[in-house]
Amino acid sequence: QSVLTQPPSASGTPGQRVTISCSGSSSNIGSNYVYWYQQLPGTAPKLLIYRNNQRPSGVPDRFSGSKSGTSASLAISGLRSEDEADYYCAAWDDSLSGHWVFGGGTKLTVL
């Protein structure tokens, strides 16, 4: 069971907007930044969003992140077939001696 909670699946049709939620607690999302990673089939994860809502260079502005309290969301607008992938949220957790925590991942299907 992952510390951060994500829906196991999401779907949308091309052009639609989809959102993926990530729920945590005061020791992780509530007090630290949220990061999002995209993992295309058979490849290593790739940084998609950093510090809650910032996009690395090269990431289309169709991807956006937000955070409120102990929850965060990833939104993908203008859905494209190449967006079909697994998406993971992550945050530093201040409990115990400190550690990174990930969400269980959300498999996005483009119908």
Place this chain on the structure above:
Amino acid sequence: EVQLVESGGGLVQPGGSLRLSCAASGFTFSSYEMNWVRQAPGKGLEWVSYISSSGSTIYYADSVKGRFTISRDNAKNSLYLQMNSLRAEDTAVYYCARDSQYYGFDYWGQGTLVTVSS
């Protein structure tokens, strides 16, 4: 170009040991924190261990504490993970990931598969 290349994975019996390496290039390795993250077959990502740029600060996931040891050699631009007392549940692809305090895990290696089975 930033590159992280893992090696050392393979098949090992339960209770055995394995040492993973991650060769870094294209950036000043000694300036960055590093992590190991693993992914069991068909499962999600699980953070394993963190090491600061100097190696002075180290963290482990509870699932590997006391069995795994992370280390680095900044002169050789290399990150390591010594894995002892391996269990079937340690079977996974192991990724090394550069940890930029600002960007998070901004670069990942391609991963190396560790299979623990008799």
